[in-house]
Amino acid sequence: MAKKPIPSRAVATKDPIVSSAHLVSPRSAEMSEFEFGLIVSGNAFHRWIVHCMSAAGLKDLTPLDVLVLHHVTHRARDKRLADISFIMNVEDTHLINYALKKLQGLGVVASSKNGKEVTYAATEEGRRYVQRYREIRESCLINALKADEGLNRDIGELARLLRVLSGVYDQAARSAASL
Incomplete structure (x- = not known):
């Protein structure tokens, strides 16, 4: 009898994949997921x-x-x-x-x-x-x-979003510095 594969915790519970669970905001778990992705991709x-x-x-x-x-x-x-x-x-x-x-x-x-x-x-x-x-x-x-045009379009949009987010992070840094 073949064993059923056990789904990973992230897939089974839809928990965000983050590096710092204590920072996850209920208003934007996506930002914590983004930051973890940024850490991993930045290091790569x-x-x-x-x-x-x-x-x-x-x-x-x-x-x-x-x-x-x-x-x-x-x-x-x-x-x-x-x-x-x-x-x-x-x-x-x-x-x-x-x-x-x-x-x-x-x-x-x-x-x-x-x-x-x-x-x-x-x-x-x-x-x-x-x-x-x-x-x-x-x-x-x-x-x-593999010169995937769809992937290249997605990368272009991601680059645009990263530039926008760099401005958001810069403004947040200025705000934090003034506290």
């Missing part, structure tokens, strides 16, 4: 970008180092520290500055002075690593999506 994304850049040949970078290199390479325009921090929504500019110094030490980012202003740009070597990263990303990540 960070692991992915570090491994992808390592496969491209740049090892021992932190997720922030990888993101800074990508941003400095973006549109082939020199970037100021304040602009990098602003675009990446990183309040502590010293974290970005530390990543820039590390990337300069690796020879993938160079700085230049224009008057009192210091700007940063990817070097030719940095652009080669970013190009190799792109090739690996295409092969390992984009191909995994």
